[in-house]
Amino acid sequence: MGIDHETLVGFAKSWGLFYLIAMAIGVLIYTFWPRNRKRFDRAKNSILDKDDKPWR
Amino acid sequence: MIAQLTRNERHNALIILGVVGLAGAALGLAGRNDLLGYHGLLIVLFSAMVALPVIRALDAPEPTLDREDEYYDDPIRVGVILTMIWAVFGMFVGVWVAALLAWPELTFTDQAWASFGRLRPAHTTGVIFGFGGNALIATSFHVLQRTSRARLAGQVTPWFVLIGYNLFCLLAVTGYFLGITQSKEYAEPEWYADLWLVIVWVTYFVLYLRTLARRKEPHIYVANWYFLAFIVVVAILHIVNGLAVPISWGSAKSYTIYSGVQDAMTQWWYGHNAVAFFLTAGFLGMLYYYLPKRAERPIFSYRLSIISFWGITFMYMWAGSHHLHYTALPHWVQTLGMTFSVMLLVPSWASAGNALLTLNGAWHKVRDDATLRFMMIAAVFYGITTFEGSFLAIRAVNSLSHYTDWTIGHVHAGALGWVAMITFGSIYTFVPSLWGRERMYSNTLVEVHFWCALIGTLIYVFAMWNSGIIQGLMWRTYNDSGTLTYSFLESLVAMHPYYIARTLGGLLFFIGAVVGTYNIYMTIRGTTAPRAAAGDVPVGRPLAPGE
Amino acid sequence: MPEFHRKLERSSIGFVLAIVGVASIGGLVEIAPLFTIDETVETVEDMRVYTPLELAGRNIYVREGCYACHSQMIRTLRDEVERYGPYSLAVESQYDYPMLWGSKRTGPDLARVGGKYSDEWHVAHLINPRDVVPESNMPGYGWLARNQLRTDDLSHHLAAMQTLGVPYTDEMVANAPRDAFAQAFPDSAMADAMVERYGAATNVRAFAGDRNTLTEMDALVAYLQILGRLTDAAHEQASAEVE
Numbered sequence: 001m002g003i004d005h006e007t008l009v010g011f012a013k014s015w016g017l018f019y020l021i022a023m024a025i026g027v028l029i030y031t032f033w034p035r036n037r038k039r040f041d042r043a044k045n046s047i048l049d050k051d052d053k054p055w056r
Numbered sequence: 057m058i059a060q061l062t063r064n065e066r067h068n069a070l071i072i073l074g075v076v077g078l079a080g081a082a083l084g085l086a087g088r089n090d091l092l093g094y095h096g097l098l099i100v101l102f103s104a105m106v107a108l109p110v111i112r113a114l115d116a117p118e119p120t121l122d123r124e125d126e127y128y129d130d131p132i133r134v135g136v137i138l139t140m141i142w143a144v145f146g147m148f149v150g151v152w153v154a155a156l157l158a159w160p161e162l163t164f165t166d167q168a169w170a171s172f173g174r175l176r177p178a179h180t181t182g183v184i185f186g187f188g189g190n191a192l193i194a195t196s197f198h199v200l201q202r203t204s205r206a207r208l209a210g211q212v213t214p215w216f217v218l219i220g221y222n223l224f225c226l227l228a229v230t231g232y233f234l235g236i237t238q239s240k241e242y243a244e245p246e247w248y249a250d251l252w253l254v255i256v257w258v259t260y261f262v263l264y265l266r267t268l269a270r271r272k273e274p275h276i277y278v279a280n281w282y283f284l285a286f287i288v289v290v291a292i293l294h295i296v297n298g299l300a301v302p303i304s305w306g307s308a309k310s311y312t313i314y315s316g317v318q319d320a321m322t323q324w325w326y327g328h329n330a331v332a333f334f335l336t337a338g339f340l341g342m343l344y345y346y347l348p349k350r351a352e353r354p355i356f357s358y359r360l361s362i363i364s365f366w367g368i369t370f371m372y373m374w375a376g377s378h379h380l381h382y383t384a385l386p387h388w389v390q391t392l393g394m395t396f397s398v399m400l401l402v403p404s405w406a407s408a409g410n411a412l413l414t415l416n417g418a419w420h421k422v423r424d425d426a427t428l429r430f431m432m433i434a435a436v437f438y439g440i441t442t443f444e445g446s447f448l449a450i451r452a453v454n455s456l457s458h459y460t461d462w463t464i465g466h467v468h469a470g471a472l473g474w475v476a477m478i479t480f481g482s483i484y485t486f487v488p489s490l491w492g493r494e495r496m497y498s499n500t501l502v503e504v505h506f507w508c509a510l511i512g513t514l515i516y517v518f519a520m521w522n523s524g525i526i527q528g529l530m531w532r533t534y535n536d537s538g539t540l541t542y543s544f545l546e547s548l549v550a551m552h553p554y555y556i557a558r559t560l561g562g563l564l565f566f567i568g569a570v571v572g573t574y575n576i577y578m579t580i581r582g583t584t585a586p587r588a589a590a591g592d593v594p595v596g597r598p599l600a601p602g603e
Numbered sequence: 604m605p606e607f608h609r610k611l612e613r614s615s616i617g618f619v620l621a622i623v624g625v626a627s628i629g630g631l632v633e634i635a636p637l638f639t640i641d642e643t644v645e646t647v648e649d650m651r652v653y654t655p656l657e658l659a660g661r662n663i664y665v666r667e668g669c670y671a672c673h674s675q676m677i678r679t680l681r682d683e684v685e686r687y688g689p690y691s692l693a694v695e696s697q698y699d700y701p702m703l704w705g706s707k708r709t710g711p712d713l714a715r716v717g718g719k720y721s722d723e724w725h726v727a728h729l730i731n732p733r734d735v736v737p738e739s740n741m742p743g744y745g746w747l748a749r750n751q752l753r754t755d756d757l758s759h760h761l762a763a764m765q766t767l768g769v770p771y772t773d774e775m776v777a778n779a780p781r782d783a784f785a786q787a788f789p790d791s792a793m794a795d796a797m798v799e800r801y802g803a804a805t806n807v808r809a810f811a812g813d814r815n816t817l818t819e820m821d822a823l824v825a826y827l828q829i830l831g832r833l834t835d836a837a838h839e840q841a842s843a844e845v846e
Contacts, residue, residue: 020370023625027366031359040358043275047203047349054127055205055272090756157709160733160740171742173668232668239665240701268615276615288619289626301766303759309662311763316696320704333626370625379706382678384693455680459708532682540685544711549738 057130058113060123065211069110072216076223077103083248086306091234095227095248095308102223123211127201129490131214135194136483136490137580138222140573142190143476146182147566153179154562158555169233177232177244183471184242184335186225191479192338193218193260196283198486199345200264203280204271213263220256224249236308240323242330243297247310250298257294261287278361282341285369289333297326317384325376332372335470339478340368340407343438346482347411347431351421356413360406367403371396378449381458390451397449404442411435426499426506430481433510437473444469456532461551462524465517472513472565480505480572487576497578501571508568515561523554645694647836652698652769653829654801655757655783660826662760663819664703667744674705675714675830688715688831689841695834698769710741715831722810725824747819748811754780775800787811787821804832 030036058066077100084096153175155162164170201208208214228245231237237244245253264287268276300310314322348355355361377385377393412435415422422432444466448457457463484502488495496502530547534540653661664670677683679690691714696702720728724735730748732739757779765771775782782800785793789807798805806828811820831837 023366023370027363031362039275040362043273043277044354044358046273046275047277047279047345048352048354051202051205053125054201054207156742157740160742165743166745168667168744168746171667171744173671173742176668176671235666237666237668238701239668239670239703241670241706265615265619276618281618284615284619285622285626288622292623292627301763303756303763307756307759309756309760311700311760311767313700313767314702315698315700315767315769316702317693319699319702320696323701366625369622373626380704382680383676383704384691384696455678458678459674459706459712463707531686532680534682540682544686545736545738548709548740555740 057134058110059116060119060128060130061211062118063114066110066114069212069215070107070114072212073103073107073110076220077107087308088306090307090309091236092248092306092308094234095231095236098227098230099223102226106219124207126207128197128208128211128214131208131218132194132197133490135190135197135218136487136576138218139187139190139194139479139483140569140576142182142186142225143569144566144573146179146184146187147562147569149175149179149182151559151562151566154555154559158552158559168235174232174235174237177237178229180242181225181228181232181244183476184330185228186222188335188339188475188479189221189225190218191342191483192283192286192334193221195342195346195479195482195486196264196286196338198490199277199279199283199341200267203273203277203345204267205273206267206270208263209266209270210263213259217256217260217263220252220259224253224256227252231308238300238310238312240297240312240326242327243294243323246308247298247300247302248308250294250300254291254295254298257287257291261291277345278355278358278365279341279345281365282337282344285365286333286338286341289329289337289369293326293329293333297322320380320383321377321385321389324379325373328376328379329372331470332368332375335475336372337368339475342478342482343407343411343431343435346478346485347428347435348414350425350428350431350481350485351415351418353414353418356410356416360410364403364406364410367406368400371400371403375400375449378454379458381451381454394449394451398446401442401446404446405439408435408439408442411438426502427481427484427496430477430484430506430509434474434477434481437469437477437513441466441470441474456528457524460524460527460531461520461554462528465520465524468520469513469517472509472516476565476569477509477513480509483572483576487579491580491582493579493582497575497581501575505568505572505575508564508571512561512564512566512568515564516558517561519554519557519561523551523558526550526554645692645836647694647834650694650697650834650836651802651804652771652775653833654786654797654805654825655754655761655775655779656752656786656822657826657829658760658764659752659754659757659783659819660822660824661703663747663823664826665701669713670703670705672705672707672709672741673711673713674708675702675712676704677712677714683712684841687712689837692837692840694836695831698764698833700764700767700769710739713827713830717828717830717832722808722824722828723812725827726811726820729820729823744823747823748813750819752783752817752819752822754783754817757783772800783822784817786825787817 061069080096080099080103082096084093084100087093087096152163153172156172156175160172168174197208197214224245227249231245231249236246238246264284268280268284299313301313302310312319344355344361374396375393377389378397379393381390381394412432415428415432418428422428447453448462448466457466484496487493527547527550530542530550531544533542675691675696677687677690684690695714696704726748728735729744731743731745732741733743758776761771761776761779765776778796778800781793782797785791785797786805786807787810788794789809794807798807806825809821810824810828811818813820
C-alpha cells in the first residue's frame, strides 16, 4: 500500500485538529453574525404560531 | 385512512406490497432448509396482512377535499400507537430478563427461545428500535410538517417508511427468538433485515428532504436539523457497520467483513454513535419542539441550540473508542476517544441548560402539568447522563466501571430518564390534538405515569450504581498477602439484592408505560375521564383542537 | 460565511452534505488508520484458524447471545491479568468475525477459559450451571446436548471466511463437514486427515461424550476449549515481560 501507517495517522490527527478549529470558528461566525439575528428570532417564535393547517 | 389515498395510490401500495411479498417468498424458498425460511414466510404473511385493508378499501370513494390543505397525520397516528405497543413489549421483556438475572430458573428453563441470551437483544431492540424508532418517525413527521408549514411530500411513502420500519423490527426480534443474530451489540439483525432497513431508511431520508424543499418558512427550524442528522448519520453507521458476507443466498447466516480489533472499533464507533444520533439527536429534536410548545415559551437561546448542534454532530463521532480502554486497541485511539468524550460535555450541557432555562419563569406550569414535568425531568436526566458519560470515559474511571453494572445504570439513566421521558412528554403533548380531543383522557393517569416512571428510574439507576461500583471494587480488591480477595462468584452473589431492586424499578417503569398506553387508548376512543378528575386540569391554557 | 450558510440551508441537500462531512471525520480519523496498520495486529507464526467444529461452536456462542454476559477481552490491568491470565492481544481475535470482546461481565471473562475445566465439567455446567456452581445465575442450555449439529453448510461458512481473508485452504473448505465430524470422533478414519490439515495441536476427542451423534454441545465445548489457545503469543509475551 502506498500510504504507510504513520503518514495516515499523522495526517488524520493534524488535519482533524485543524478541521475542528476551522469548523468551530465557522459555526460561531454564523451564529453571531448580526444580520442573522432576525431570522433566529423569527424561527424561535415561529413554532408557537397557530399551525393547524399547511400554508398555501 | 385508506380513503385518504387516491385509487392510483392504493394500486401503487398494493404493487409495493406485492413486490415485498414476492421477495419474501423468494427468501423463503431459497432458505427452506434454513431458519431463513421462517423469515421468508413471515414477510409474506406480513405483506398479506397489510394488503388486506388496502384491498378492502380499494373501491372506496376517493378523497374529495384538497389534501394539500391538511397536514398528513394518519401515519403519525398509527406511529404513535405502534410506539406504545413496542414500549409495552420491550419494557415487559426488560423486566423479564431483569428477573431472570435475579431468579435464573423463573421461566421456561429448557426453552431455547426464552433463554436470557435470546431475550436480552429482544429487549434492547424492542425498546431502542421498536419504541424509540417509531417515536422518532412519528414525531419527526409531526414536527417536520408543522415547522415547514407544509404537508408531507408523498401519500404512500410515509406509510412505506413506517410500516417497512416495523417489518424490520419484527424480523429483528423474531430472529433472536429463532437464534438468528450477528451478536454485534445493537446491530444484531442479519444481512437481509439490514438490507431492508437500508431501503426503508433511504426512503425516509428522501421523504424528509422533499418535504423540507416544500417548506413555506425560509429558515429550517433547529429541531429538523437534529432529525436530519439522526436520519443521515444512522444511515452511514448502519451501512458501514452492517457490511457482511452471507454464507449463501439461502442462509440467514453471514460473516461481518471486519474481524478482531477492526471490528471492535467499527462496532463501538457504531454503538456509541447509535447512542448519539439515534438516542440523542432525534430526541433533542423532540425536546426543541415540544418543550417550548408545551411551555408556550420560545426556546431560551436559539443561537446556543445551533452551537450545540454542530458540537454534538462533530464530537460524538470521535468518542466511540472510550468503550475499549485498556484493550488491544492502540493507545492513541483510546486517548482520542477519551478527550472527545470529555469535551462532549460542553454541547450536551448547552442543550440541557437551554431546555431548563426555557422553563425559567414557567415553573408553575411544571408544577401543575405532568406532561411538561416529563420533559423537564428528561432534560435533567440528559444533563446527568451526559456528565456521567464523560466521567465514565476517563480511562481511570473506566478501569473500574467497565464490564460492570455501572454501565447498565448509565445506559438506563439515559434510556429511561432521558429518551423515554422526553418521548412520553412529547406524545402527551400532541396526542390530544392529533385525534381532535381537547385533552388527554385523564390527567390523573398522566400523573400516575409520571411518578411510576420517575421512581422506577431512580430505583433502577441507584441499584445499578451500587452494584456496579461494588462489583468493580470487589474485582480489584487485594488482601495483605497481595492476592485477590474475592472470587468472581462472591461478586456475583453480592449482586443479588440489587438485581431484585432493579427488577422492581423496571417493573414500576413498565407499569407506568401500561398506564400511559391505556390513557392514550381512551383518549383515542374519545371519552374523557369522569369529572372526579376535574381538579387536575393543567393551569395553562388547554390546547386548542388541531394545534 | 453567513451568506454561504444561508444558501446551504436553503438547499437542504447542502445541509445534509455538511452533516455528513462533519460527522464522518471522527469515524475516518479513528477507523481508517486501523486498516493500514501493522502495529495493531502483531504477526505471530503459530496463530491457527478455527477448525470447522470450533467455528460451528463459535456460531452457537453467537446464536445464544453469550456475549451479553461474558467478555473475551482481558484488559491490561493487574487484577484482570491475575484473575484471568495474560492480557489479550489483538492477534488473538484476528480471525474473529465478529469479535466477541463483549461489554459486560455478569459472568467471568472467557478469553482464556480453554483448558481450564474438563469437557465433562463444561457439559454438566451448560446443561444446568447450578449443578456445578450452586450460586450461578446462568441459564441452562440443555437443548445443545439434544440438537444434532448442522454440518452440511460448513463448507459455505469456511468459504465465506476465506473470502474475507482467513487462510483456509480449498481443501479445508471442501472437507469442512467431514472434519467437523472427525474432530469429535478420534477413532474415525477421517481423524488423521483432519489433524494433518489443522495441525497436531488440535484437540481431537469426544467433547460431549455422546457417541451416537455429533451435537451442538460437542461444537460449543470444542470452541470453549480452544479459547485463548489459538496462539501462545500472549503467554510468551507475559513471560518475556517478567524476565
